[in-house]
Amino acid sequence: MKPTLKWIARILGGLVVVLLIAGFTMFMIGGSNAGKTYELPDVVLNVSDDSSSVAHGAHLANTLGCTDCHAEDLSGQELFDAPPFRVVAPNLTPAGLGGQRTDAQLEHTIRHGVAGDGTSVIIMPSAAFHGLADEDVSALISYIRSVSPIENNPGTTEIKLMGKLLSVGPFDPGFEVNLDASPTAKPEAGITSEYGAYLFGTVCHYCHGENGQGMEVPPIPESPPAPSLAAAGNWPLDQFISTIRTGVTPAGRQIDNDFMPFEVFGQMTDAELAALHAYAATF
Ligand code: HEC
Ligand code: HEC
Structure with missing residues (x-):
């Protein structure tokens, strides 16, 4: 499965625009947000090697796209390389960056967009995952801790080096940061609109809007809006399920996996x- 370009393109399109309109002078006055660090409390997590927790975490890693970007075995991979940009999803196994991060740091990254060094992540779509409840983020971390160490150094994301320039344009390096508390509990799993x-x-x-109202997915001109x-x-x-699994709508239209990563979400269970x-039916 090739990584979902849209999640990356969403940010990179902004970067290109900034570079074109900003020019070098911006570099001199920039720097206000670049390198900014964020403070977060460490929440109490329930990370364990219990097999059901690890299995649930593996399911989440697939259906939320972690394995799409960080590779099937979480050993990391380069996602995009078109100089001067290079985007790398780091190695999350114990032999890579995962081995250097505490559970609390992983939680800060996944739900709040704050990297282990306290700066904001970029490209990593943490703003999408802010609504994960404690139980689910704990399961994800349980899974990350359970994977085999794999020696692989895919390099680092090189947009950060341009942070000074980028921080003054429409590109906001704090785009993925959300310091608000995440849910401590989630509704009981079931086929209910509440769980949906x-x-x-x-x-x-992240793309369809906070209340599912749909929105433009800026700033990529070629992306259709998320309806x-x-x-x-x-x-x-059955047609809703087959659309998410195959990307073909009931009207026979093929959805582009680059913009609507149905290959990722199609791994969700029928339930x-x-x-x-059921939730969409309430709109
Ligand atoms: C669209 C691709 C994409 C998806 C999906 C994604 N990541 Fe990332 N992730 C990245 C990139 C790119 C970075 C590097 C960010 C940087 O250097 O600012 C990253 C960085 C990280 C880091 C390291 C942060 C640090 O301390 O430096 C962790 C941990 C992480 N991701 C976990 C996850 C987990 C868990 C998921 C699923 C819930 C996930 N990622 C989904 C692209 C992705
Ligand atoms: C990265 C952005 C992104 C995310 C995340 C995303 N979508 Fe989409 N989605 C889109 C875009 C863009 C389209 C329009 C695609 C097209 O028309 O080709 C779309 C289209 C759809 C459609 C077709 C709607 C129609 O009337 O044709 C459905 C159904 C859908 N998404 C469901 C979901 C569900 C459910 C989730 C969460 C599990 C989700 N999407 C997450 C971007 C996204």
């Missing part, structure tokens, strides 16, 4: 997709 709303808030909202899911909520359930459908 929870799942929606752990990833879909409101009101129409999809009225599709028969999870049914809950999302």
Whole structure:
């Protein structure tokens, strides 16, 4: 499966625009946000080597796209290389960056967009994952701790070096940062609109809007807007599920995986997709 370009392109499109309009003078006055660090409390997590927790974490890592970007075995990979930009999803196994980060630091990154060194992450879509409840982020970390160490050094993201310039344009290096507290508990899993709303808030909202109202996915001119899911909520359930699994809508239109990563979300269980459908039906 090739990594989902949209998540990356969303940011990079902004960078290109900034470079074109900003010019070198901006470099001299920039720097206000670049290198800024953030303070976060360490929440109490329940990280364990319990097999059900690890299995749930593995499922989340697949359905939230962690394995899409950080590679199937979490050993990291280069996602984009078009000088001067280079985007690398780091090695999260114990032999890589994962081995250098505490559980609290991983939580800060996943839900709040703050990297282990206290600066903001870029490209890593933490703003999508802010709504994960304690139990789910704990399971994800349990999974990360369980994977085999793999010696692989894919390098580092090189946009950061240009942070001074970028921090003064429309590109905001704090884009993914959300310091608000995340949910401590999640609704009981089931085919309910309430659970669907929870799942929606752990990833879909990032593109489809906070309340599923749909939105432009700026600033990529070639991206279609992410529509409101009101129409999809009225599709028969089996057609909703097959759309997310195959990317083909009931009208026979093929959705582009680069913009709507259905290959990632298609790995959700029937029950999870049914809950999302139940939620969309409330729009
Ligand atoms: C769209 C691609 C993408 C997805 C999806 C993604 N990541 Fe990342 N991740 C990145 C990139 C790129 C970086 C490097 C960011 C940087 O250097 O600022 C990163 C960095 C990280 C880091 C290291 C932060 C540090 O301390 O420097 C962790 C931990 C991490 N990701 C975990 C996850 C987890 C867990 C998931 C799934 C819930 C996930 N990522 C999903 C692209 C992604
Ligand atoms: C990275 C951005 C992104 C994320 C995250 C995302 N979507 Fe989408 N989605 C899109 C875009 C863009 C389209 C429009 C694609 C097209 O028309 O080719 C779309 C289209 C759809 C459609 C087709 C709607 C229609 O009426 O044609 C459905 C259904 C859908 N998304 C469901 C979901 C669900 C459920 C989630 C969460 C599990 C989700 N999406 C997460 C970007 C995203």
